[in-house]
Amino acid sequence: MSNRALLEVIALDAEDAVAARTGGADRLELVTDMAADGLTPSRETYARIRAAVDIPLRVMLRLADGFLAGTPAAADALVQVAQGLRAEGADEFVLGFLDETGDPDLVTVERLMVALDGCRWTFHRAIDHAADRDSLRKQLADLPGLDTYLTGGSPAGVDDGLPTLLAEAARGGEPGYEPRLLVGGGLRLDHVPALRTAGVDAFHIGGAARPGGWDGPVAADAVRQWRAALDA
Template sequence: MSDRTRTSSSDADIAAADGVAAAGAAGSGPRRVALEIAVTSLAGARTALAEGADRVELCTALEIGGVTPSQGLTEAVVATGVPVHALVRARGGDFVYDDADLAVMEHEVRTLVAAGVAGVVVGALRADGSLDVDAVARLVSAARDAAGVRPAELGGSRLDVTVHRAVDRAASPVDAVAALSALGVDRVLTSGGASRARDGLASGALPDIVAAAGGVEVMAGGGVRLDDVAALVAAGVAAVHLSASTAATSARGEGNGPSPVSLGSAGATDAYAVTDASLVRAVRAALDAAELTRTPSPRTP
């Protein structure tokens, strides 16, 4: 699930991170900390790929935490060559789903896998705040089955399954993550049960999740900023996730200026999120630099 907090950084921070890019790249290897950028557009995916992201999480409606992207957008982003992990979320709001919601998401999983995504991002909770093991297993099974019959040119049977930040809303995020390895999940996106990953780090919850994850890879996300990167890497996460976005408005306009007609909720504007190339580049450099000094982590190779 996408990082809903706008990520910002000073020009000085970005310049400093750019300065260590060469050293970081030289030390990179197969186990380098992965960078995942949440994007909502083809342009964002191209920017993320060009500036060093290892993959993108593709969704729409970042302002509500993200929902499933359209088939057309998915196919266009897959065609860029960047590994695409597509969010599967039928609606905004909570993560307690009924059978109708799950049926929709199963269909979305199959459609996304057929479009050639490298991974899907799923998650569900029960009303009591525990992980909905049955719902997650159902979505994982749909993903594996769909990958098993797709042609090699669209990725074949290889498919990553990530559980999103629904675990951060669980009554016990640590227990929720500990249950994932039995479900065939590859990765979990988590802030450690906090609004921001740095707060989950400070509380000790994020390190506890890293320790409890077993063979499930832990990806830190949730309000991640450039100055959080070194501490997250030191905590042993395998990947870092952020939107690296900034607000933009169209230069084209309509008529003689902004329209007085609102097409959304009260207070909505024509601003939209775009991927900040300099920030993606800076975070990639910071990750590589932090990896050089990190002690061996408990994550599984």
Template sequence: MIKEACVESYFEAKLAQDRGANRIELCSDLANDGLTPDFETMKKACSELDIPVMVMARPRAGNFVHSAEEIEHMKAAIDQAKECGAEGVVFGLLTAENTIDEANTRLLAKYAEPLPVTFHKAIDELEDPVEGVRILKTIPNIKRILSSGGKATAREGQEVIRKMITEAEGKIVILVAGKVSNENVSEIQQTTGTSELHGRKIVGDLTL
């Protein structure tokens, strides 16, 4: 089981590592579901931690419909992640019609190479997240999809998550999120069948 801790500072990242996290998703502004972290935090985490750091590339809060200018901001974040030695990047893009923005996702996934891409919880905005998997598994370099099955919690979304895993056909990892904590991570791993889980409190409260 891989436990990915979602953090917004080096202090939290180091504490998560010390408590047994296997990987970090580094963001800023988790109150708004995570934005691009600042360069100095990115650099410190990537250089000083012993576990992989995935860097969020999200230029603003709100929806996931991004303009051409915002795509350029996301490219800049990817450049910084590469410069810092990150192990991967995290982003998600939708169209105004609430479908996967396939064109820009392909563009950024290609731009991110050789860093692997996690498509984040934007997929949970779709009417059918399973259809989102069907599209994303055709895009090279999308290695993971972060999802709670379109529900508020992984427990509520477990049936959809299982369908997403089946649809992924082993081509993409479904990284399960949605109120996953140190108290329920084993249960959620068993009920969904995933091998990788993600949470703010996956190794306990990091804000102490």
């Protein structure tokens, strides 16, 4: 069995997707509006990216900045968006919501599970803002399709979160820790050796794939540098 690490790259459009794929990305996270830390792209954007590349696409389900689902009407809107993306052919997703106390918003997440109908999904960096990471994992453990946690280990990202990430990597297979650990959030190439040594096999980059910042496109060469580091 290959121990090749998974490299997931954020894509905003088809141009990003093609560059990321060319550079060696295994999967894309599709978002819009990175000023709000990534919101749900349109069905049309999804369709253009799906037509442009043949690698897996995980689509963000999030309509407003922050980790609260908002009003019941906002949650209704999110469910409708999820249903629309499913109708467009999307079959992998990224989501995560907390309530006002920092516990997982199970009502909203479980409503989305119905719309996703068994699709695989990532619980994103909302875990880094949770009141209790371990409790959150155990509360979500039986949800269908949850196969990944995207986390920096801390709200501030990997620099601060590295000890947490290494500790969680060591717990793989325990109840609540079966989903794959996908490390992202201020991730740098110099973090990779310690994470790989700890058994982490999935990495997520956004700005690191864009030498010109978020106003510029994904650069295939930047992605290629990460692919080489992960394969070393």
